[in-house]
Amino acid sequence: MNLQFVLTKLFRGAMTLLLAVTFVFIVLRASGDPAQMMLSDEASPEALAAFRARWGLDGSYLEQYFTYLSAIVQGDFGDSFRDGRPALQVVMERVPVTLQLGITALLITLLLGIPAGILAALNRGKFVDHAAMSFTIFGQSVPNFFLGIILILVFSMTLRWLPSSGTGSFWHLVMPAATLATATTATVARFTRSSMLDVLHQPFMRTAKAKGIPQERRVLRHALPNAAIPVVTVVGMRIGGLIGGAVTIETVFAWPGVGMLLVNSVNQRDLAVVQAVVLLIALTMVVVNLVVDLTYGWLDPRIDLHSKKATA
Amino acid sequence: MSAADLSPALPALRRQSWLTRIWKARPPLVIGLCIAWLVVVILAALFAEYLAPFGFAEQSLLKRLKPPGALGGPAENLFGTDDLGRDVFSRVIYAMRTSILIAIMATMIGATVGTALGIVAAHFRGWVDDVIMMLVDFQASVPFLIVALAVLAFFGNNFVLLIILIGLFGWDGYARIARSLVLSTNGQGYAFAIRTLGVHPAKVYVHHVMPNMLGVIMVQITLNFPEIILLETSLSFLGLGVQPPGTSLGLLLGEGRNYLTTAWWMGIPAGMVIFLTTLAISLLGDWLRDMLDPSLGAKSE
Numbered sequence: 155m156n157l158q159f160v161l162t163k164l165f166r167g168a169m170t171l172l173l174a175v176t177f178v179f180i181v182l183r184a185s186g187d188p189a190q191m192m193l194s195d196e197a198s199p200e201a202l203a204a205f206r207a208r209w210g211l212d213g214s215y216l217e218q219y220f221t222y223l224s225a226i227v228q229g230d231f232g233d234s235f236r237d238g239r240p241a242l243q244v245v246m247e248r249v250p251v252t253l254q255l256g257i258t259a260l261l262i263t264l265l266l267g268i269p270a271g272i273l274a275a276l277n278r279g280k281f282v283d284h285a286a287m288s289f290t291i292f293g294q295s296v297p298n299f300f301l302g303i304i305l306i307l308v309f310s311m312t313l314r315w316l317p318s319s320g321t322g323s324f325w326h327l328v329m330p331a332a333t334l335a336t337a338t339t340a341t342v343a344r345f346t347r348s349s350m351l352d353v354l355h356q357p358f359m360r361t362a363k364a365k366g367i368p369q370e371r372r373v374l375r376h377a378l379p380n381a382a383i384p385v386v387t388v389v390g391m392r393i394g395g396l397i398g399g400a401v402t403i404e405t406v407f408a409w410p411g412v413g414m415l416l417v418n419s420v421n422q423r424d425l426a427v428v429q430a431v432v433l434l435i436a437l438t439m440v441v442v443n444l445v446v447d448l449t450y451g452w453l454d455p456r457i458d459l460h461s462k463k464a465t466a
Numbered sequence: 467m468s469a470a471d472l473s474p475a476l477p478a479l480r481r482q483s484w485l486t487r488i489w490k491a492r493p494p495l496v497i498g499l500c501i502a503w504l505v506v507v508i509l510a511a512l513f514a515e516y517l518a519p520f521g522f523a524e525q526s527l528l529k530r531l532k533p534p535g536a537l538g539g540p541a542e543n544l545f546g547t548d549d550l551g552r553d554v555f556s557r558v559i560y561a562m563r564t565s566i567l568i569a570i571m572a573t574m575i576g577a578t579v580g581t582a583l584g585i586v587a588a589h590f591r592g593w594v595d596d597v598i599m600m601l602v603d604f605q606a607s608v609p610f611l612i613v614a615l616a617v618l619a620f621f622g623n624n625f626v627l628l629i630i631l632i633g634l635f636g637w638d639g640y641a642r643i644a645r646s647l648v649l650s651t652n653g654q655g656y657a658f659a660i661r662t663l664g665v666h667p668a669k670v671y672v673h674h675v676m677p678n679m680l681g682v683i684m685v686q687i688t689l690n691f692p693e694i695i696l697l698e699t700s701l702s703f704l705g706l707g708v709q710p711p712g713t714s715l716g717l718l719l720g721e722g723r724n725y726l727t728t729a730w731w732m733g734i735p736a737g738m739v740i741f742l743t744t745l746a747i748s749l750l751g752d753w754l755r756d757m758l759d760p761s762l763g764a765k766s767e
Contacts, residue, residue, distance in 0.1 A: 166603070169600065170600075170603065170604055170607055173600070173601075173604045174604070174608065177604075177613075178616070181616065181617060181620050181621075182620060185620040185621045291745070291748060291749065291752075292745075294748060295692065295741060295744040295745035295748050296741050296744075296745075297696050297699060297700070297737065297740050297741060297744070299699075299700060299703050299716075299719065299737075300719060300737035300738075300740060300741055303719065303722075303723060303726065303733065303734075303737065304734075304737070306726060307726055307730055307734075311726060311727055391606075394607065394608070394609045395609065397609050397612070398609035398610070398611040398612060401611055401612065401615070401700075401704070402611075402700050402703065402704060405704055406723070416612070416615060417615070417704050417706070419619070420615050420616075420618060420619040420706055421705065421706070423619055423622075425619060425620060428615070428616050428619045428620075429616070431612070431616075432608075432612055432613070432616045435608065435609065435612050436607075436608050439607045439608055439609070440607065443607055
């Protein structure tokens with residue numbers, strides 16, 4: 155991994171972030187008077203004037219843009235009009251709750267999805283394979299909010315085993331995390347399977363077999379590292395899916411995280427909080443993509459660090 | 467090739483499980499069922515007013531929250547009634563119309579915009595290409611549900627904005643595919659030959675390049691369409707998509723969520739319809755992809 159590779163990736167991440175901020179800026183300006191939109195309807199003329207001065211709304215669009223940029227860079231997303239606290243603070247105090255859910259779901263995804271994909275590939279065409287692939291089709295098609303409701307209906311209302319909403323104990327975490335993890339586990343299992351199948355057909359695997367290396371070692375030390383790159387990509391991509399999924403799932407299970415905050419803020423048009431959530435999620439995604447890219451370099455030293463476009 | 471099968475040697479007579487048999491019968495049986503279900507959905511969407519026994523807003527306060535006909539409710543209410551005494555079956559049929567309509571329009575928007583931008587990127591290369599591909603990366607990197615929620619928060623909700631917004635979901639996929647296909651076609655002899663004859667580039671794309679893209683774009687649509695249905699139903703489920711008195715499958719499920727203990731039939735049928743529809747399209751798409759992918763040995767033709 156060389157410095158140029160890291161710098162290129164950092165630059166692309168920064169560009170994505172800049173694009174996200176610009177996007178929010180354009181939407182904010184295009185949708186009406188930001189002073190009136192960001193403050194509540196009952197805001198006093200003084201409050202409106204103060205807001206205009208703070209965000210430089212009297213200047214040209216270009217000046218406004220740079221004022222906005224510098225405020226965002228300093229972590230100033232405006233104040234939530236519900237309680238007047240800084241939007242960033244309102245969002246940050248929900249982050250741990252969402253992380254608890256998201257990380258649990260990610261662990262389920264990795265611990266179930268990857269082994270399931272490997273087993274399916276090793277037992278291609280047999281029962282395990284068909285069972286795993288049937289699950290992936292189910293998991294990728296079922297809407298997460300519907301799955302959540304069915305789980306509540308079965309495990310909370312009929313069997314009365316698990317709490318249907320809220321947070322506090324391990325048992326509260328089970329259904330939301332399982333629901334959130336279903337789609338990602340399915341995708342990861344599917345990718346792991348096809349990636350493993352590709353590798354298992356490589357000549358070096360036959361060589362390894364001919365050398366008499368035991369199967370576990372062949373699979374874990376020879377095949378898996380080579381199959382890992384597409385899997386890392388898809389895991390990175392699915393983290394966006396986890397974040398999006400958290401929005402609906404937190405609402406279904408009344409899980410008081412960032413997703414539920416976002417939905418409530420959209421409903422009440424608490425725009426400072428909405429923009430803070432959107433930009434923080436963009437930041438998260440940029441960091442995730444960066445980590446994924448750097449993981450490639452570490453996993454596969456052959457990756458051409460100078461290739462400009464991998465998308466062609 | 468099964469030469470590289472690493473599993474330990476198996477007995478020659480391997481008994482096939484029921485699952486294996488279903489799996490092997492997939493193209494004729496399961497795909498047939500998928501197509502049948504999609505036909506039902508399309509018919510319901512087209513002829514909702516003839517198929518639904520009641521109007522979608524027709525209230526009957528005397529029979530509120532009645533269970534489905536088969537479970538002891540009124541015989542004329544196949545799926546029971548909701549909190550305002552409206553017939554759930556009729557509402558599901560009308561909701562299918564809304565959800566399918568939105569999904570079809572949104573898919574057309576996404577496919578058109580995406581394909582056009584992909585062609586533009588590949589034709590002009592240079593900075594145009596860079597800008598479009600940067601937008602593609604951006605679109606792919608931020609969860610679209612979040613973006614949609616933000617735009618709806620800022621602009622407020624209206625039906626046209628909702629359709630356009632949902633339509634912009636997934637354009638990046640089409641753009642990527644169109645771009646790479648045009649790049650590879652431009653490298654082939656026939657496009658170069660036509661161009662040398664002095665045919666206008668636009669004509670080359672419409673008459674010669676686009677027809678070659680259709681198959682791949684169709685496959686992309688089967689991937690994109692379920693996601694679009696899920697996006698619309700998610701937004702409506704959260705109360706931020708289609709607004710009452712309109713109906714959408716997501717909205718029905720969202721309304722039914724508050725009555726899970728007393729009247730589960732309010733939301734579950736709508737949820738089942740969403741699930742079966744996305745499932746049918748995904749299976750159909752998988753099958754189509756296998757048929758179209760020459761590297762897997764297409765059996766067609």
